[in-house]
Amino acid sequence: xxxxxxxxxxxxxxxxxxxxxxxxxxxxxxxxxxxxxxxxxxxxxxxxxxxxxxxxxxxxxxxxxxxxxxxxxxxxxxxxxxxxxxxxxxxxxxxxxxxxxxxxxxxxxxxxxxxxxxxxxxxxxxxxxxxxxxxxxxxxxxxxxxxxxxxxxxxxxxxxxxxxxxxxxxxxxxxxxxxxxxxxxxxxxxxxxxxxxxxxxxxxxxxxxxxxxxxxx
Amino acid sequence: xxxxxxxxxxxxxxxxxxxxxxxxxxxxxxxxxxxxxxxxxxxxxxxxxxxxxxxxxxxxxxxxxxxxxxxxxxxxxxxxxxxxxxxxxxxxxxxxxxxxxxxxxxxxxxxxxxxxxxxxxxxxxxxxxxxxxxxxxxxxxxxxxxxxxxxxxxxxxxxxxxxxxxxxxxxxxxxxxxxxxxxxxxxxxxxxxxxxxxxxxxxxxxxxxxxxxxxxxxxxxxxxxxxxxxxxxxxxxxxxxxxxxxxxxxxxx
Numbered sequence: 001x002x003x004x005x006x007x008x009x010x011x012x013x014x015x016x017x018x019x020x021x022x023x024x025x026x027x028x029x030x031x032x033x034x035x036x037x038x039x040x041x042x043x044x045x046x047x048x049x050x051x052x053x054x055x056x057x058x059x060x061x062x063x064x065x066x067x068x069x070x071x072x073x074x075x076x077x078x079x080x081x082x083x084x085x086x087x088x089x090x091x092x093x094x095x096x097x098x099x100x101x102x103x104x105x106x107x108x109x110x111x112x113x114x115x116x117x118x119x120x121x122x123x124x125x126x127x128x129x130x131x132x133x134x135x136x137x138x139x140x141x142x143x144x145x146x147x148x149x150x151x152x153x154x155x156x157x158x159x160x161x162x163x164x165x166x167x168x169x170x171x172x173x174x175x176x177x178x179x180x181x182x183x184x185x186x187x188x189x190x191x192x193x194x195x196x197x198x199x200x201x202x203x204x205x206x207x208x209x210x211x212x213x214x215x216x217x
Numbered sequence: 218x219x220x221x222x223x224x225x226x227x228x229x230x231x232x233x234x235x236x237x238x239x240x241x242x243x244x245x246x247x248x249x250x251x252x253x254x255x256x257x258x259x260x261x262x263x264x265x266x267x268x269x270x271x272x273x274x275x276x277x278x279x280x281x282x283x284x285x286x287x288x289x290x291x292x293x294x295x296x297x298x299x300x301x302x303x304x305x306x307x308x309x310x311x312x313x314x315x316x317x318x319x320x321x322x323x324x325x326x327x328x329x330x331x332x333x334x335x336x337x338x339x340x341x342x343x344x345x346x347x348x349x350x351x352x353x354x355x356x357x358x359x360x361x362x363x364x365x366x367x368x369x370x371x372x373x374x375x376x377x378x379x380x381x382x383x384x385x386x387x388x389x390x391x392x393x394x395x396x397x398x399x400x401x402x403x404x405x406x407x408x409x410x411x412x413x414x415x416x417x418x419x420x421x422x423x424x425x426x427x428x429x430x431x432x433x434x435x436x437x438x439x440x441x442x443x444x445x446x447x448x449x450x451x452x453x454x455x456x457x458x459x460x461x462x463x464x465x466x467x468x469x470x
Contacts, residue, residue: 137367141364141457141461144364145364145450145453145454145457148450148453149450181252182252182253182254182259183367183433184367185240185244185251185252185365186244188249188251188252189244189246189249192248192249207286207297209248209288210248210288210289210290210291210295211248211290212247212248213247213248213266213291
């Protein structure tokens with residue numbers, strides 16, 4: 001059984017919960033009081049993870065921290081379908097890597113703006129929001145042309161990959177950091193599609209979508 | 218040339234009883250709620266399972282929460298906050314979860330705007346118009362809606378930038394078709410037509426400006442082509458690049 005060291009309001013921790021839900025991996029949570037308690041900086045947690053970083057998983061003694069590393073770990077060990085990180089298409093690893101890098105920049109911009117507004121973290125708030133809008137503009141354009149080519153997902157596969165899982169949380173929580181998605185209609189359609197991934201997990205601030213038209217009611 | 222609703226006599230007075238495109242029709246997908254804005258008014262735009270498009274004030278009459286974060290069930294829109302349900306078409310409240318046995322009062326109704334689908338777009342008129350939107354387009358030609366470009370600049374600035382120049386190629390995949398300066402005609406403050414031609418081959422973009430607010434504008438584009446066999450996606454990418462450059466110019470103006 002995987003143990004997730006978790007903070008419910010963290011976008012990066014949610015990324016991991018969302019991935020495990022979609023994979024059908026069962027896990028137990030150890031909730032840390034990150035805000036306002038700063039428990040991730042406590043001597044007790046630093047003994048477990050000297051970097052103090054969340055999310056952290058303990059998978060049968062293998063410790064992994066950081067959302068992207070954990071996504072790689074989970075698909076490597078717990079995805080018999082091989083769909084979440086396809087390795088048969090030689091183009092796919094580079095495509096996915098590009099969006100994982102974007103996810104990191106979304107965290108540094110939209111994610112930082114949200115931490116600034118909701119948990120009083122220090123941040124260059126105007127620069128964070130401007131950076132988020134620049135990324136959203138590129139993301140919206142990418143998704144619009146993907147749709148025109150008949151693709152629903154970031155990496156053109158006929159199904160979502162870890163790229164979608166990695167980018168979704170910071171996009172979906174952006175309005176808590178003052179970054180409106182009104183100018184990005186293709187992003188808004190994609191977030192509805194992500195919400196309809198089977199076994200989708202929500203979190204505070206992220207709601208489920210209505211069932212799609214074809215879904216059984 | 219083009220007439221959309223009333224002819225604009227003065228930008229502010231005529232702007233209210235007037236049709237504006239607010240989304241490409243195919244982007245108002247089933248079981249989705251588009252968050253749009255026109256002249257500072259937020260709009261929740263949604264298509265029911267019969268294909269009817271609703272353009273509603275983006276505000277639940279109960280507690281004012283944005284309806285665009287709610288649920289489109291195909292026949293009704295459910296508010297996310299207290300679950301009040303509103304019927305497609307009438308906007309009438311049909312059900313209040315906190316009072317399951319009571320029929321909601323006829324006054325519990327969402328604010329609605331005039332909406333219509335034409336020329337590949339969903340059009341909205343903030344007043345309660347009698348006339349549908351009209352746009353004269355050359356008949357018998359291939360029509361494509363381009364990717365709409367959100368621009369953080371007023372409509373008047375965007376129109377001025379457009380009239381200063383727009384270049385595009387008839388067929389961007391053919392080297393011989395290098396981009397040309399388009400002949401530009403202003404229809405009214407929100408409409409600019411750009412045309413390039415080479416012999417019988419010609420291509421026209423009708424730019425339709427959606428004033429989101431006093432500071433922001435969406436540039437919509439309707440493309441008509443005659444005798445041009447360019448790959449559709451290549452043409453869309455080409456105009457997207459040209460219109461994005463125009464946006465950058467307008468935003469730094």
